[in-house]
Amino acid sequence: MASEYSLQSFIQDLDRITGAGGSPAKIVAAAKPLLAKLVQQPDCLQAQYKQRGATAYGRYMVHRAPRFNITAIVWGPGDNAKAHNHDTWGLVGVVENEIQETRFRRRDDGSKAGYADIEVTAVLKNTAGMVSCLISPDDDIHEMNNVTKRDTVEIHVYGKDLADMPRLRFDFEKKQAKIFASPKYDNC
Numbered sequence: 725m726a727s728e729y730s731l732q733s734f735i736q737d738l739d740r741i742t743g744a745g746g747s748p749a750k751i752v753a754a755a756k757p758l759l760a761k762l763v764q765q766p767d768c769l770q771a772q773y774k775q776r777g778a779t780a781y782g783r784y785m786v787h788r789a790p791r792f793n794i795t796a797i798v799w800g801p802g803d804n805a806k807a808h809n810h811d812t813w814g815l816v817g818v819v820e821n822e823i824q825e826t827r828f829r830r831r832d833d834g835s836k837a838g839y840a841d842i843e844v845t846a847v848l849k850n851t852a853g854m855v856s857c858l859i860s861p862d863d864d865i866h867e868m869n870n871v872t873k874r875d876t877v878e879i880h881v882y883g884k885d886l887a888d889m890p891r892l893r894f895d896f897e898k899k900q901a902k903i904f905a906s907p908k909y910d911n912c
């Protein structure tokens with residue numbers, strides 16, 4: 725069994741890691757094993773952050789800091805987020821159940837408004853205790869699908885607050901990119 729590692733300890737470690745600066749890749753590499761240690765503990769999140777939302781998947785702000793924020797996401801059966809980018813570094817750790825994550829690579833240079841040519845690079849099954857990483861601008865496009873019959877609980881860590889932040893959602897088949905923004909969180 726993993727040794728005790730609390731959310732508070734993770735926050736302190738992230739504060740230190742992001743405070744030291746460096747590239748997104750360096751931050752993600754340092755934070756990944758720590759998030760893995762955290763999500764391997766089923767009680768790392770309070771019960772209020774493990775509820776699906778009333779009409780959509782649950783999204784909760786757990787901790788907001790100047791250089792990063794930590795959110796909890798709860799995907800119900802069939803919930804999904806079509807291919808999208810993040811415009812920042814990120815880490816997604818699975819706390820309960822599993823998620824299907826499709827990763828993409830963008831082939832065009834983004835210079836043509838509304839157009840995007842993306843290709844699938846991997847279809848992953850991320851199970852509890854696993855962490856996947858996003859590093860903008862070259863490796864931060866993914867799609868999430870809960871293909872199971874149970875809720876999936878995750879902890880997400882990003883270098884920016886994604887609420888209301890304009891970014892891109894892709895239509896893989898039509899080769900389109902549209903600007904969208906995530907709404908506010910369920911708890912703030």
Ligand SMILES: [Fe+2]
Binds near residue numbers: 808866
């Ligand atoms: Fe995402």
